[in-house]
Amino acid sequence: MTDPVKYVLDESRIPTRWYNIQADLPKPPPPVLHPGTLKPLGPDDLAPLFPMALIEQEVTQEREVPIPEPVREVYRQWRPSPLFRARRLEKALQTPARIYYKYEGVSPAGSHKPNTAVAQAFYNRAAGITKLATETGAGQWGSALAFAGALFGIEVQIFMVRVSYDQKPYRRALMETYGARCIPSPSSETQSGKAILEKDPRHPGSLGIAISEAVEVAALRADTKYSLGSVLNHVLLHQTVVGQEAMAQMELAGDYPDVIVGCTGGGSNFAGIAFPFLGAQLRGGAKVRVVAVEPAACPSLTRGKYAYDFGDTAHLTPLVKMHTLGSVFTPPGFHAGGLRYHGMAPLVSHVRQLGLIEAKAYQQRPVFDAGVQFARVEGILPAPEANHAVKGAVDEAIRCREEGVSRAILFNLCGHGHFDMQAYMDYFAGKLEDRDYDERELAMALAGLPAVKEAA
Numbered sequence: 315m316t317d318p319v320k321y322v323l324d325e326s327r328i329p330t331r332w333y334n335i336q337a338d339l340p341k342p343p344p345p346v347l348h349p350g351t352l353k354p355l356g357p358d359d360l361a362p363l364f365p366m367a368l369i370e371q372e373v374t375q376e377r378e379v380p381i382p383e384p385v386r387e388v389y390r391q392w393r394p395s396p397l398f399r400a401r402r403l404e405k406a407l408q409t410p411a412r413i414y415y416k417y418e419g420v421s422p423a424g425s426h427k428p429n430t431a432v433a434q435a436f437y438n439r440a441a442g443i444t445k446l447a448t449e450t451g452a453g454q455w456g457s458a459l460a461f462a463g464a465l466f467g468i469e470v471q472i473f474m475v476r477v478s479y480d481q482k483p484y485r486r487a488l489m490e491t492y493g494a495r496c497i498p499s500p501s502s503e504t505q506s507g508k509a510i511l512e513k514d515p516r517h518p519g520s521l522g523i524a525i526s527e528a529v530e531v532a533a534l535r536a537d538t539k540y541s542l543g544s545v546l547n548h549v550l551l552h553q554t555v556v557g558q559e560a561m562a563q564m565e566l567a568g569d570y571p572d573v574i575v576g577c578t579g580g581g582s583n584f585a586g587i588a589f590p591f592l593g594a595q596l597r598g599g600a601k602v603r604v605v606a607v608e609p610a611a612c613p614s615l616t617r618g619k620y621a622y623d624f625g626d627t628a629h630l631t632p633l634v635k636m637h638t639l640g641s642v643f644t645p646p647g648f649h650a651g652g653l654r655y656h657g658m659a660p661l662v663s664h665v666r667q668l669g670l671i672e673a674k675a676y677q678q679r680p681v682f683d684a685g686v687q688f689a690r691v692e693g694i695l696p697a698p699e700a701n702h703a704v705k706g707a708v709d710e711a712i713r714c715r716e717e718g719v720s721r722a723i724l725f726n727l728c729g730h731g732h733f734d735m736q737a738y739m740d741y742f743a744g745k746l747e748d749r750d751y752d753e754r755e756l757a758m759a760l761a762g763l764p765a766v767k768e769a770a
């Protein structure tokens with residue numbers, strides 16, 4: 315027994331505060347706008363959708379937000395999550411790099427998503443809410459909120475993107491096991507869903523459509539609030555437990571990351587691992603390169619426009635400034651790898667604009683090549699989303715080999731892929747295609763962006 319493979323912290327080391335990067339940014343992000351007046355949104359505008367405690371977290375500029383004890387109590391079920399040194403992967407790659415990964419797949423639902431689901435369920439319950447509506451794509455977020463709802467006595471209604479609903483019956487079964495109701499989206503339960511089905515009864519669905527359905531249910535029913543698993547400031551805030559723990563674990567390892575890699579769908583697991591380190595850098599600490607990795611089939615950060623857009627397809631949400639592919643974006647049929655949202659978290663978009671992070675897009679076959687290589691040496695089978703981060707880290711490690719330099723690379727292994735075996739089977743059967751998102755479709759979707767005149 316020589317060099318450690320796992321760095322584990324005691325339960326007492328679960329963070330007591332979430333970290334808010336807004337307190338350390340050199341420039342505040344652009345305001346969220348009311349879609350009718352195009353004026354900055356006030357807290358009351360969000361009250362039909364969220365409890366006031368979460369709205370306050372959405373707008374707070376405080377550097378630290380205390381984590382309520384009942385939330386930490388639930389976190390104890392799997393937190394602190396382990397930090398691994400990928401010694402076998404390093405050996406396989408013959409790299410001088412020190413590769414570390416923070417493993418969030420140890421949560422009950424299998425990803426980082428419960429970090430915010432538990433917090434959101436707690437605040438809703440504290441405000442007397444007994445029903446939550448939400449959307450889910452691949453099912454990780456839906457499973458997380460279903461789990462959190464079960465713990466806090468909240469009924470959870472989940473609109474699941476239809477293709478995933480059909481392809482992933484076991485994710486659906488998990489949500490139902492936790493007691494949630496799972497509905498394929500677009501559905502005939504909402505006006506937004508009906509409008510889509512009238513035009514195309516076989517529409518495969520998209521996260522933008524599922525969000526419209528869930529928002530509509532919450533807006534129309536006094537007993538129901540809405541819950542989102544990514545993108546919003548308070549969601550990113552909750553995920554910073556990941557990066558804070560990783561900082562303490564890197565200290566245990568006697569190391570500090572030169573490069574941090576995370577995959578980006580809506581931006582929450584990426585922000586969760588990266589923001590605490592970026593904050594330290596902004597406060598005068600060590601500089602770290604931060605790389606966001608996304609699929610070439612849904613390239614919001616690398617090919618999207620930084621503009622005001624709606625968060626959903628039916629345009630029920632406020633307008634946020636973000637990197638977007640247009641709210642009518644439907645993930646192309648050839649894409650299997652998760653990470654399918656049309657926009658990017660406004661805070662992640664903003665730090666990209668400030669030049670604090672880099673972004674890369676990968677085709678899905680090399681992403682799965684990396685995931686399979688990882689599984690064969692480290693044993694953990696990554697979620698397809700997490701494979702993007704694995705690929706990003708492997709490329710950084712190969713660069714170290716080529717340059718003959720040893721750097722510390724930290725990435726977020728944000729979930730396991732035990733419910734995603736169809737994507738792996740398609741990969742092994744040679745059915746996955748590598749194709750960029752169509753230029754014409756992108757131009758068409760972007761042409762429909764709302765016209766917002768911004769102050770200089």
Ligand SMILES: Cc1ncc(COP(=O)(O)O)c(C=O)c1O
Binds near residue numbers: 426
């Ligand atoms: C395992 C996993 N990783 C990443 C994501 C992308 O979301 P985010 O960018 O908010 O972390 C998802 C989305 O549901 C997911 O299930």
